Amino acid sequence: MDIFIQQILNGLVLGSIYALIALGYTMVYGIMGLINFAHGEVVMFGAMVCITVVSTLTHSGVDLPGWAIVLIGTLVAIPACALLGFVIERVAYRPLRGAQRLAPLITAIGLSITLQQVAILIWGRNYIPFPDLLNSDTVSIMGASITKLQVMIVVLCVVLMTGLLVMVEKTKLGRAMRATSQNPTVAGLMGVNVNTIISATFMLGSGLGAIAGVMVATNYSQAHYYMGFMIGLKAFTAAVLGGIGNLGGAVAGGILLGIIESLGAGYIGQLTGGFLGSNYQDIFAFMVLILVLIFRPSGLLGEKMADRA
Amino acid sequence: MTKALDSKKLGLFIACGIALCVLPFVVGGALGNSWVRIVDFALLYVMLALGLNIVVGFAGLLDLGFIAFYAVGAYTYALLSSPHFGIHWPFYVTIPLGALFAAFFGVLLGTPVLRLKGDYLAIVTLGFGEIVRIFMNNLNAPINITNGPQGINLIDPIHVAGVDLGTPISLFGLNLPPVYLYYYLFLALTVLVVIMASRLQHSRIGRAWVALREDQVAASAMGINIRNIKLLAFALGALSGGVAGGLFSAFQGFVSPESFSLLESIMILAMIVLGGMGNIAGVILGAVVLTIAPEILRDVIGPLQMKTMGRMLIDPENARMLLFGIAMVVMMLVRPEGMLPSKRRKAEFKDAKDAAAQKG
Numbered sequence: 001m002d003i004f005i006q007q008i009l010n011g012l013v014l015g016s017i018y019a020l021i022a023l024g025y026t027m028v029y030g031i032m033g034l035i036n037f038a039h040g041e042v043v044m045f046g047a048m049v050c051i052t053v054v055s056t057l058t059h060s061g062v063d064l065p066g067w068a069i070v071l072i073g074t075l076v077a078i079p080a081c082a083l084l085g086f087v088i089e090r091v092a093y094r095p096l097r098g099a100q101r102l103a104p105l106i107t108a109i110g111l112s113i114t115l116q117q118v119a120i121l122i123w124g125r126n127y128i129p130f131p132d133l134l135n136s137d138t139v140s141i142m143g144a145s146i147t148k149l150q151v152m153i154v155v156l157c158v159v160l161m162t163g164l165l166v167m168v169e170k171t172k173l174g175r176a177m178r179a180t181s182q183n184p185t186v187a188g189l190m191g192v193n194v195n196t197i198i199s200a201t202f203m204l205g206s207g208l209g210a211i212a213g214v215m216v217a218t219n220y221s222q223a224h225y226y227m228g229f230m231i232g233l234k235a236f237t238a239a240v241l242g243g244i245g246n247l248g249g250a251v252a253g254g255i256l257l258g259i260i261e262s263l264g265a266g267y268i269g270q271l272t273g274g275f276l277g278s279n280y281q282d283i284f285a286f287m288v289l290i291l292v293l294i295f296r297p298s299g300l301l302g303e304k305m306a307d308r309a
Numbered sequence: 310m311t312k313a314l315d316s317k318k319l320g321l322f323i324a325c326g327i328a329l330c331v332l333p334f335v336v337g338g339a340l341g342n343s344w345v346r347i348v349d350f351a352l353l354y355v356m357l358a359l360g361l362n363i364v365v366g367f368a369g370l371l372d373l374g375f376i377a378f379y380a381v382g383a384y385t386y387a388l389l390s391s392p393h394f395g396i397h398w399p400f401y402v403t404i405p406l407g408a409l410f411a412a413f414f415g416v417l418l419g420t421p422v423l424r425l426k427g428d429y430l431a432i433v434t435l436g437f438g439e440i441v442r443i444f445m446n447n448l449n450a451p452i453n454i455t456n457g458p459q460g461i462n463l464i465d466p467i468h469v470a471g472v473d474l475g476t477p478i479s480l481f482g483l484n485l486p487p488v489y490l491y492y493y494l495f496l497a498l499t500v501l502v503v504i505m506a507s508r509l510q511h512s513r514i515g516r517a518w519v520a521l522r523e524d525q526v527a528a529s530a531m532g533i534n535i536r537n538i539k540l541l542a543f544a545l546g547a548l549s550g551g552v553a554g555g556l557f558s559a560f561q562g563f564v565s566p567e568s569f570s571l572l573e574s575i576m577i578l579a580m581i582v583l584g585g586m587g588n589i590a591g592v593i594l595g596a597v598v599l600t601i602a603p604e605i606l607r608d609v610i611g612p613l614q615m616k617t618m619g620r621m622l623i624d625p626e627n628a629r630m631l632l633f634g635i636a637m638v639v640m641m642l643v644r645p646e647g648m649l650p651s652k653r654r655k656a657e658f659k660d661a662k663d664a665a666a667q668k669g
Binding site for chain 2: 091092095096099100107110112113117118120240282283286
């Protein structure tokens with residue numbers, strides 16, 4: 001039973017991060033109807049930029065508490081990634097608006113590769129350790145242990161997600177986003193500057209991605225130029241699971257996927273009589289994705305444009 | 310489209326044939342045998358690209374996990390012709406078996422995704438490719454099937470009619486190393502795949518695929534069985550992938566999951582897009598260019614940097630991939646229909662542009 005609670009907690013931490021990244025996918029999809037394949041690389045950049053800032057600060061002997069340094073790193077990473085998102089949209093997606101479906105997908109893949117290579121240029125091919133600044137005390141919950149950092153991650157994710165949902169529902173920008181996602185042409189006629197809204201969406205999603213990247217890097221205490229690929233893929237799965245284009249769905253899908261993955265990795269050995277081990281963890285996300293798309297292509301909570309699947 | 314073989318065409322055809330027959334001697338003589346090896350790989354990629362072109366170019370089903378079929382073909386050959394299980398079956402059993410097995414996997418993948426289109430299909434196929442790779446990587450315990458990340462070694466070379474392609478032979482005073490021998494084998498099979506693809510394109514099935522690509526609902530209303538032709542596209546595409554995989558396995562003498570990464574799938578897709586989707590000549594061109602160009606770059610980038618900068622700033626592999634990524638983006642922005650576009654696709658892009666112009 002202890003292992004069960006432990007895996008649920010691990011899943012919750014993992015799932016919150018997935019959810020945060022899934023929001024980026026889902027927002028862009030809701031507004032433009034395309035999957036931003038380069039989003040995983042944005043997450044990776046967030047982690048890398050934060051690590052660079054944090055390492056520089058600690059090496060130059062800045063006398064601040066650990067969390068403050070990480071916070072500074074994150075606050076540098078957010079605008080950097082927002083800018084990256086802005087550039088990605090300008091270069092790879094905007095010129096192809098109205099082109100056939102395959103073109104944006106290919107440019108996105110090309111961009112992914114380019115960004116990975118740029119990361120190799122800047123940071124090299126090896127794993128980069130995250131400086132050990134945050135306290136790793138554990139809290140015990142019902143016989144399972146979770147670090148304070150992980151509690152922090154979950155809380156922060158909840159705050160950010162709530163903030164985003166409120167923003168989309170209540171603010172003028174949010175309303176413009178919703179209008180654009182329903183019908184860009186009409187929104188344009190009503191005085192919404194569609195291009196600005198699309199740029200803003202990319203920047204918002206990328207900013208959230210940056211925070212998620214920092215969380216991944218602190219949680220595993222390392223980052224790598226290839227880390228964006230797998231986590232991006234899983235976050236996308238989470239978005240599909242909840243119903244792509246649906247913000248609440250992305251959150252639900254992320255948490256659910258994280259828990260499925262943790263439980264799966266924890267129990268697969270028992271289920272298959274030792275034939276498959278926890279090294280098959282990455283398979284669950286794909287299995288879930290395939291099953292969801294077969295049985296409920298519009299996701300658990302329904303997508304906005306179900307005519308596409 | 311009358312296929313009248315006039316004398317001019319015939320002459321060109323024969324000239325091409327002769328050129329392809331002496332190619333290894335020219336390349337080998339001028340640049341050395343390592344380049345003949347690259348040409349061999351180019352032929353393998355032509356086969357793969359033509360296979361994927363059936364799925365993506367003809368039927369319009371975006372597949373990002375195509376390398377899985379290559380892997381299935383390669384591993385089938387490797388397991389049935391190596392000391393790993395102690396089985397040494399001849400290639401005329403193992404290669405077709407690998408191809409059939411790959412085709413079966415194609416149907417296996419195709420069945421659940423029948424309802425999906427576009428980006429969703431792309432992601433699921435990508436997932437499928439990764440699942441296959443993860444299994445190859447981990448099926449070494451508790452029963453050792455694939456030997457895990459170490460891969461399978463000492464795979465038998467192909468023996469054709471008692472001739473071992475893995476050892477040099479002398480023929481009419483000409484010395485033929487293995488890379489030359491494999492070249493002719495690959496060439497023969499590539500020609501077969503080209504014929505298959507081009508015959509398919511002009512057959513009823515090919516037309517059904519085009520109809521499916523253009524408008525699934527209308528095609529269905531015209532009495533085309535969507536399910537069957539989709540599965541057929543997946544199966545036939547996977548078939549050529551499987552053949553290429555088996556050949557690769559014999560040629561290398563070694564397979565490991567590393568050769569079947571997502572990047573390879575993307576490379577093959579890029580070959581098609583760059584060459585001109587749905588156009589066989591274009592796809593062949595794309596495959597050859599994308600196999601050869603990086604190798605030339607590898608030879609050029611290093612020395613060039615040494616000359617201009619005096620030191621190595623960017624390692625060649627990094628620079629190669631960087632250029633590749635940028636080229637993919639630029640190509641899509643400048644010439645989305647590819648180097649040799651198919652007539653029909655070109656018209657489509659034009660329509661899309663006009664529509665976009667009206668919209669914007």
